[in-house]
Amino acid sequence: MVQIINSKLFEKISPNDLIEATYKASGNFQVRAFFEAKDEILKTGKYTEEEFYEILDGMVDAETERYLILNKVKGKKPLFLEEIAEIIKEFPPENVIRDIIYLKEQGYIEEHIEIKTKTVIKKIKGEEKEVEEKEYFYRYQVKELPDNFIEHYFEPISIVYDAGVCCQCGWCASICPVNAIAVTADTLEIDDEVCMKCGLCYSVCPRSFSIEQALLSMKKIDKSLQFSEKINGYLNTYSATTTKDKIKKVRQDGGIVTSLLEYLLKNKLVDAIVAVQHSKDFWKPEPVIVDNLNDLYKTGGTKYANASTLAIIGQTKNYKNIAVVGTPCMINAIEKSNLFPTRVPFFNNIKYKIGLFCMESFPYEGVLKLIKEQFDKDFTKVTKMDISGGKFIIYLDSGEDLRVPLNNVKSYARANCHYCEDLTSDYADISVGSIGSQAGWSSVITRSKKGEEIFQGAVEVGLIEFQNLKDVKPGLGLLERIADTKRKNCKPIELIKNQKT
Ligand SMILES: Cc1cc2nc3c(=O)[nH]c(=O)nc-3n(C[C@H](O)[C@H](O)[C@H](O)COP(=O)(O)OP(=O)(O)OC[C@H]3O[C@@H](n4cnc5c(N)ncnc54)[C@H](O)[C@@H]3O)c2cc1C
Ligand code: SF4
Ligand code: SF4
Ligand code: SF4
Incomplete structure (x- = not known):
């Protein structure tokens, strides 16, 4: 690298x-x-x-x-x-x-x-x-x-937000040396009086300028990975599930993310994790820094509303080694900083990037509206949401589950997700999702030596059991097909800059 x-x-x-x-x-x-x-x-x-x-x-x-x-x-x-x-x-x-x-x-x-x-x-x-x-x-x-x-x-990244393509990852807020940027899951504001035009935010923002050609050319030089145009570079693909009952109670799919995080914390490979938990507003994800197992279990499960997780990375400076869990857009933001290193202390502390698969996310208000309009249910009764087999599914505290075709809920998704081509967190150390595996199992892509090591480490201590993704149905074939569709449907980003290129 x-x-x-x-x-x-x-x-x-x-x-x-x-x-x-x-x-x-x-x-x-x-x-x-x-x-x-x-x-x-x-x-x-x-x-x-x-x-x-x-x-x-x-x-x-x-x-x-x-x-x-x-x-x-x-x-x-x-x-x-x-x-x-x-x-x-x-x-x-x-x-x-x-x-x-x-x-x-x-x-x-x-x-x-x-x-x-x-x-x-x-x-x-x-x-x-x-x-x-x-x-x-x-x-x-x-x-x-x-x-x-x-x-x-480089102009302040308000041009990204104004163009409607900001994914709200929050990375610019962490990077800005004078705290001129405030990012939430829905908003981004720059204090022009404070901004000193250093351009750092623009250089690391995943939506400012494309680094795709650079990354593809680097792939041609680095021959250590298998390469697929659909899911990018990888070492191995697995279908895996946790063996731990405590994790089974909170997991979304195979509980692989929480198992890997437990392995990292227990073995002191990291001293903190950046993930999301439910906020006091039910189903609203809240980015958190976690440094113990009890708090870790509160992060299990998918919240389909987006979170600006990377905005809190700036607060992790005092931890030496951290792992970040994020959607592909967040992992891309971190990868861009890998390419254009800013030598900010908390960036060098990011040792593991655990990426999720993601087709789209929803604004928080959109999730509430979706539950009301599509299911006519009170969202406080929902214990789990899932996307599986082309359906959006809700599980209720009564034990009932209800499903509608995924096409019915597409219109509630965030518009800026249409500018995203990455389904499988192409630049994570290890990527985890459900597409390709059976219920209760996760599809896992190891992409770096570090990613493979922690997966095998968690297997060795008995936290995870696995099969090869190529040996299960629907397996890698379906994952590649859906990843390809996302790439092909992705809209190009065009920013209106003050300067001519
Ligand atoms: C918005 C979103 C859309 C997704 N879409 C797809 C999809 O289309 N296809 C697919 O196969 N998989 C998708 N996933 C991934 C899938 O839902 C599971 O997260 C993944 O399979 C891991 O399951 P697990 O049981 O191993 O994770 P768990 O052990 O349950 O851990 C879940 C982890 O996800 C993190 N997390 C939860 N919600 C968010 C959020 N909003 N933002 C950032 N991190 C979060 C938590 O911090 C936790 O660490 C999506 C995830 C999200 C967050
Ligand atoms: S870094 Fe993330 S939050 Fe900031 S402008 Fe870029 S996409 Fe938006
Ligand atoms: S240009 Fe520099 S000071 Fe201005 S918002 Fe971006 S990072 Fe902050
Ligand atoms: S679709 Fe892309 S932009 Fe939208 S939340 Fe998922 S990774 Fe981020």
């Missing part, structure tokens, strides 16, 4: 080039904005002075690396990201790839998209048919810039 920038990375650069690049980097608009706001930042109490300088150092190092890379690709014809990474030997290929994408956003680099059409044979309703498919090829080239060119500064 991408290396966090440090001075070792500049070992292969001549002292003169490094001095020039660092000088240029320290004049960068965002670096200066951050530096000049030092007093305001320290006043918030979010960071110590030492942490402030660590973040500043990170910003200067990142700019220095970008400047050096830009100089090395100037004058070259349009190239694929992997080709550029091949040419530049001074930095790890992953860093080169992510920097090209960032330089594009800063206005230095142009993206050339070539579309080709190919004919493929596909099975449609049991019959093999020839189908035309479009293929997209992305190449990158340094722009010819006018003498008066001014680098794009």
Whole structure:
């Protein structure tokens, strides 16, 4: 994966080039904005002075690396990201790839998209048919810039919210050094008087600019994972269930998420977990930091209303190792920060990302309306909600269960979920959902060595039993089909920026 920038990375650069690049980097608009706001930042109490300088150092190092890379690709014809990474030997290929994408956003680099059409044979309703498919090829080239060119500064992410595509993950609120952003499950507000235009929020927001091409190119370099266009890179896929009665009482499906979290806490692999529990408003998810097993069991089960879980990560600074449970949009936000590391202390503490499958979520008010209009029931009587076999199901305290076709409830879902293409938390260490497995079991995708280790660890201590997902019905085939549908139906994001690209 991408290396966090440090001075070792500049070992292969001549002292003169490094001095020039660092000088240029320290004049960068965002670096200066951050530096000049030092007093305001320290006043918030979010960071110590030492942490402030660590973040500043990170910003200067990142700019220095970008400047050096830009100089090395100037004058070259349009190239694929992997080709550029091949040419530049001074930095790890992953860093080169992510920097090209960032330089594009800063206005230095142009993206050339070539579309080709190919004919493929596909099975449609049991019959093999020839189908035309479009293929997209992305190449990158340094722009010819006018003498008066001014680098794009990143606008505050209110443009994401105003465009109606914010997924309310809350990550920007945690990242903002001056606490200028307030995010809830439904709202986002920026205090313009406080914002100092450092651009950090924009660089990590999963909906600001796409990092898809960077991640796909990195996948081509990293051969350690199996790769599926539908569910992305993975090590193994399982169908699994918990063996523990206490977890069975609170779980949504196989209780795998809670079992993994119990394993992590008990074995001191983490000292805290960020998850959600029921708030005092029934069925409204409340993000929580959990550091003991009793509180952990309160987080079991799916709440279909969305939560801005990542907004509380900023409060986990004093825990050394944390695990985060989140929907794909949250996991994508964290992955983007992995690509553009901001060296904020709580980000480095995130050791495990446990991703959920997610087709869509609902506004809290939408969940209440749905229960009333579709089932004519009082939501306080509902003990569990589920989406399974194309139905939205509610379980009542009377023991009764009621179901309506999923299509009946689609209109209650959040509009911004239509801009989401990820069903299976593509960038988690381990992803968990129900599609593909039988009732009471979860489908599990391990995607990193860490993810596989904790799954096998929980199996070894007898917390989880499992089968191979490829050996169960409906299994991996159904999961891939539904994941593919979500990708294909995803709407493109178009932000209206003040600056021309
Ligand atoms: C909004 C939403 C939509 C989903 N849609 C699908 C789907 O279309 N297909 C599918 O296969 N699976 C979907 N899931 C995942 C599924 O419902 C289960 O969460 C998953 O199978 C794990 O089950 P479990 O028994 O292992 O989890 P449990 O052991 O019951 O643990 C559940 C975990 O989910 C977390 N959680 C609950 N609600 C939320 C929330 N609103 N936001 C963030 N985290 C939450 C809790 O913190 C807890 O850690 C969805 C989940 C959510 C939250
Ligand atoms: S980081 Fe998350 S909450 Fe903030 S603007 Fe982006 S999508 Fe919305
Ligand atoms: S709102 Fe964004 S740009 Fe403004 S100070 Fe916070 S992180 Fe920086
Ligand atoms: S569909 Fe996407 S944007 Fe909506 S809650 Fe799920 S992961 Fe987030």
